[in-house]
Amino acid sequence: MTKSIVTKSTLLMIILLAFIACDEQKKKRVLNFPKTDLASENLIPKPVKIIPTENGFALDEFTAIYTSQTGAGFEEVGKFLAEKIKSKTNMNIPVNVAEIDHMETVIYINKSDSTDLAQPEAYQLYITQDSIILNSNSAAGAFRGIQTIRQIIPETSNDTLASNPIWTIPTGKIIDAPQFEYRGAMLDVARHFFSVKDVKKFIDMLAYYKYNVLHLHLTDDQGWRIEIKSWPLLTEVGGLTEVGGESGGFYTQEDYKEIVAYAAEHHMIIVPEVDMPGHTNAASVAYPIFNGNGKKPELYEGTRVGQSTFATRKDTLYSFLDDVIGEIAAMSPGPYFHIGGDESLVTKKNDYIYFVEKVEKIVQKHNKRMIGWDEIGQANINSTSISQFWRHTDYAKDAIKKGMKVIMSPANRAYLDMQYDTLSKHGLHWAAYIPTDSAYNWTPEKYKGISKEHILGIEAPLWSETISNIDELEYLAFPRAIGYAELSWTTEENRDWENYKVRLANQAPFLDRMNVKYYASPLIDWKKSKYTYKEIKKD
Numbered sequence: 001m002t003k004s005i006v007t008k009s010t011l012l013m014i015i016l017l018a019f020i021a022c023d024e025q026k027k028k029r030v031l032n033f034p035k036t037d038l039a040s041e042n043l044i045p046k047p048v049k050i051i052p053t054e055n056g057f058a059l060d061e062f063t064a065i066y067t068s069q070t071g072a073g074f075e076e077v078g079k080f081l082a083e084k085i086k087s088k089t090n091m092n093i094p095v096n097v098a099e100i101d102h103m104e105t106v107i108y109i110n111k112s113d114s115t116d117l118a119q120p121e122a123y124q125l126y127i128t129q130d131s132i133i134l135n136s137n138s139a140a141g142a143f144r145g146i147q148t149i150r151q152i153i154p155e156t157s158n159d160t161l162a163s164n165p166i167w168t169i170p171t172g173k174i175i176d177a178p179q180f181e182y183r184g185a186m187l188d189v190a191r192h193f194f195s196v197k198d199v200k201k202f203i204d205m206l207a208y209y210k211y212n213v214l215h216l217h218l219t220d221d222q223g224w225r226i227e228i229k230s231w232p233l234l235t236e237v238g239g240l241t242e243v244g245g246e247s248g249g250f251y252t253q254e255d256y257k258e259i260v261a262y263a264a265e266h267h268m269i270i271v272p273e274v275d276m277p278g279h280t281n282a283a284s285v286a287y288p289i290f291n292g293n294g295k296k297p298e299l300y301e302g303t304r305v306g307q308s309t310f311a312t313r314k315d316t317l318y319s320f321l322d323d324v325i326g327e328i329a330a331m332s333p334g335p336y337f338h339i340g341g342d343e344s345l346v347t348k349k350n351d352y353i354y355f356v357e358k359v360e361k362i363v364q365k366h367n368k369r370m371i372g373w374d375e376i377g378q379a380n381i382n383s384t385s386i387s388q389f390w391r392h393t394d395y396a397k398d399a400i401k402k403g404m405k406v407i408m409s410p411a412n413r414a415y416l417d418m419q420y421d422t423l424s425k426h427g428l429h430w431a432a433y434i435p436t437d438s439a440y441n442w443t444p445e446k447y448k449g450i451s452k453e454h455i456l457g458i459e460a461p462l463w464s465e466t467i468s469n470i471d472e473l474e475y476l477a478f479p480r481a482i483g484y485a486e487l488s489w490t491t492e493e494n495r496d497w498e499n500y501k502v503r504l505a506n507q508a509p510f511l512d513r514m515n516v517k518y519y520a521s522p523l524i525d526w527k528k529s530k531y532t533y534k535e536i537k538k539d
Contacts, residue, residue, distance in 0.1 A: 029104060031058055031129075031161045036170030038127070041152045042506035044482055045210055045489035046499075047176035057127050059085070059153060059167040062104035065095045071111030073139025078109050080265070081146040088153060088513070089167055107132040107149070109142050117141065121212070122177035125149070127169060141177075143267040144210050148174060151208075155509045182407060182457025183488035184213030184271070185416070185481055187473070190220035190282075191303070192242050192464040193249035194473065200262050201470060205478070205516065207266035209485035214263055215271040215338060215459060218251075218328075221281035221300045221308050225250045226272070230323045231287065238282035241299045243465055257331055264333070271371065272328045275340025276321070277310040277347050277355045284308060290317050293346050303465045306345030312355040322362050329366035337363045342373035342390065353379045360385055371407065374399070386456055390415075391431075393448045405456035408444045414484065416462035416476050420519060426466045427476055436504075436521040440483035441497050460484040471517040478511065478518035479504055501525075 033056030043050075067078035075096060082093045093107075112135040117124065123136040123145035132149065136142040149169075157165035185206055187194065194202075203214060218226045224238030227250060239250035251259070260270050276283075277292070281300045284291035291297050292311030310317055329337055339359050344352050356372065356379035363370040370376075370385040377387050377395035383403030389396035390409045399406060408414065411431035418434040419427035432438075445452040460481055467473055482504060486495060501524055508526040511518050520526055 029162065031056065031166070033058075033129075033161065033168055036168065038152070038170040038172035038174070041170060042503040043148060043151050044500075044503050044507065045178075045486040046494055046503070047148065047174050048491070048494065049175040050172060051174075052170060052172040053128075055129050055171040057129060057132055057169040057171055058105050058161070059089070059091075059169055060105070060157075060162070060164055061091055062102055062164075063091075063093055063107065064097060064103045064105075065093055065107045065109070067096060067109040068111035069096075071139060074109055074111055074142055076265070077139055077142045077146060078107075080143070081107070081109070081149065084146075084150050085153070088150075088155075089157070089165075105130055105132075107134070109134045109146070110136075111142075112137060116175075117177075119177045120181060123148075124176070125174040127171045127173070129171060132169070140212070140267040143207075144178075145176070147208055147210055148176070151510075155513075178210070178489045179452075179491050180455065180457035180488050182213055182459070183211050183485065184215055184407070184457065184459035185211060185477070185484070186215035186217060186273075186409075186459055186461035188217040188220070188417075188462060188464040189225050189251075190217055190223045190242075190275075190464075192244075192246070192468045193223065193225060194464075194470070195249075196251070196255050196258055198470045198473070199259050202473065202477070203259075203263055203266055203268060205474075205514065206481070206485075207268060208510075209482055210489055211485060212268050213271055213334075213457075213459065214268055215273060215461070216259075217273045217275065217340075217461075217463075219274050219276075219282060219340075220279045221305070222302075223248045223250075224282040224286065226256055226274075226328060227252045228324050228327050229253065230327065231320065233286040234283060234324075236286070237299075238286040241282075241301050242468075243301055243303055244468070245301050246468065253327075253331060256328075260331060260333065269334030269336070270332055271334060271336045271338050272332050273338035273340055273371075274321075274324060274328070275342070276359070277312050277352065278306060278308055278342065278344030279340060280310050281308040284310070287320070290314065290320060292351075305343045309344055309347040310355070312347060312351040312358075318358055318362065321359060322365070325359075325362050325368075326366050329363075329368050332368075335369050336371050336386070337366070337368035338371040338388075339363065339376070340373060341376045344375070349378070357381060377402070377404075388459065389448075389450065390461070393450075396448075396450060400450070400454045406450055406454055407456050407459050408447060408450070409459045409461055410447060413439070413442050413447070414458065414460050416460050416480055417464070417466065420521065424519075425475065426472050428463075428466060434480065436479055436483065436519075436523050437497060437501075439480040440487065440495075440500060442487075443492055444487055445492055458484060458488040474517045475519050478516055479507070479521060479524070482507060 038052035284297040374395040377398035387399035
C-alpha cells in the first residue's frame with residue numbers, strides 16, 4: 001500500500017495497533033499499580049456489566065486520544081473528552097496527532113459495526129494497562145461511553161508511581177446500554193426565567209449522567225419565553241413578567257438556537273413546550289383575540305392554575321399556532337414537540353378534545369411527534385403521539401389503548417420541585433414530599449400497572465414557582481436528578497438503594513468541583529474531597 005492511498009482512519013488504526021503491539025525497539029516503562037477494582041467504581045448510572053482485571057491504566061502526560069474517522073461525530077467526542085480531562089487534571093491530551101514518540105498509553109474511540117452494539121447508545125469499554133478502547137456504533141453511544149471514562153478518572157493523581165503525576169484508571173471491561181431511549185429532565189423557564197448560561201450548566205450536569213433530553217417549558221400564564229418573529233408581542237408583552245413580580249425575560253431565536261446547538265454537542269435534544277389550551281394567559285395578554293375565558297387578560301404573577309384558556313373554536317387560533325409551532329419546530333432538530341395540555345380547567349371537554357386533535361395535525365405537518373401531558377389521552381389522536389403521565393392513570397391508560405407510548409413523570413415520585421421534607425428551603429409538596437431515597441426507590445417499569453413495553457422513557461420535571469436562580473434550581477434537582485438518571489438507564493434487577501447511596505455519596509467531589517449547590521441529604525454519607533479544584537489545577 002502506498003502512502004498516497006492510506007486514509008487518515010487507516011493510519012490512525014495502524015498507529016494504534018503498532019502502539020498496542022509495543023515495538024520491541026522501544027523499552028516501555030513498567031508501573032507497579034496497586035490492585036484496582038473496576039466493579040467498585042462509583043458509576044452512575046450503573047452499567048449493565050463490569051468485569052474487573054485489577055490492574056491500572058496510566059492517564060498522564062504520555063497519553064493520547066485517537067478516534068475513528070469513518071463515523072460522523074467521533075472526533076468531536078474525542079475532543080470533548082480531552083477538554084474534560086483538561087478541566088479535571090490540567091493536562092493537555094492530544095487528539096488524533098500522528099507523532100507517537102513520547103506516547104505510553106492511548107484512548108481509542110472506535111466506530112464499530114458489531115451486532116453486540118446494535119442497541120442505540122450502546123457502548124463497550126476495554127481497559128488494559130496500555131489502552132482504553134471504546135467501541136460504539138454511533139457517536140451518541142461513544143459520548144455516553146466517555147461519561148463513564150470521566151467518572152472513573154480519580155479526583156487526584158498518584159505521584160508515587162512515576163516522576164510525573166498519574167491518574168490511575170482501573171482495568172477491565174464494561175458492557176453497557178440504556179434500558180429506555182428517552183431519558184429526560186424538564187426545566188420550567190416560564191414561571192421564572194433562566195438564562196442561556198444557566199440552561200447550559202444544567203445540560204452539562206445532565207449529560208454527565210447520560211440524560212439525552214432536556215424539555216423546556218417555554219410558555220405559561222406568567223410568561224412567554226421564546227421569540228416568535230411573526231407574532232412579536234408574545235415576548236414584547238407576554239415576556240415581561242414572572243412569578244413574584246420580577247422582570248421576566250425571553251430567549252431570542254438566536255438564544256434558543258444556541259441552547260439547541262449546545263445540547264447537540266452533548267448528544268441531547270431539546271423538547272420545546274408551548275402549553276395550551278390552558279396556561280395561556282401570557283399569550284392572551286399579548287393577543288387578546290385568542291383569549292377564551294371571557295375575562296379581560298391581565299399580566300399575571302401568581303401561581304394559581306386553571307383559569308386561562310384559548311378560544312378553541314376560533315379558526316384564526318390555528319393559523320396563529322401554525323406559525324408558532326412552525327417557527328419553533330424549524331429551530332428544533334429533535335423529533336418531538338410538546339403541546340402541554342394539562343390543567344385546562346375552564347376549557348369545556350368537547351372544546352379541549354377538538355383543540356388537541358387540531359393541534360396534533362399541525363404538529364405532524366411540521367414533521368414532529370406530539371407529546372402532551374396525560375390529559376391528551378381523552379382525545380382521538382394518533383398512535384405516534386406520546387402521553388406524559390404526571391397524575392391521571394386513566395388518561396395514560398387511554399393513551400396506551402390507542403397504541404401511544406408513555407413518558408413516566410408521576411408527580412409524587414418524579415417531580416423535582418417537590419420538597420425533600422418539611423425543612424426544605426424551596427419547593428412545594430402538593431403531590432408529596434420526595435426525599436432522596438423515595439426518588440430512587442420506585443419501579444417506573446411497573447408503576448400503576450403501566451408495563452415497560454408501553455414506556456418511551458422517564459422524565460423528571462422541575463417547575464419553577466419557588467425558585468428564581470441557578471443555585472435554587474440545583475438545590476431541588478440534585479441529587480434527585482442523579483437517581484432518575486439511573487432509573488432511566490439501568491434495569492430494575494441491577495438497581496439497589498444500599499449500593500446506589502454509596503455511589504451517590506462519592507459524587508460529592510464532582511458536584512463540588514462543578515460548584516453545584518446540591519441538597520446534602522442526611523440519608524447520604526457524602527464523601528468530600530480534601531482537594532479543591534484550584535489545588536488540583538496547581539498540580
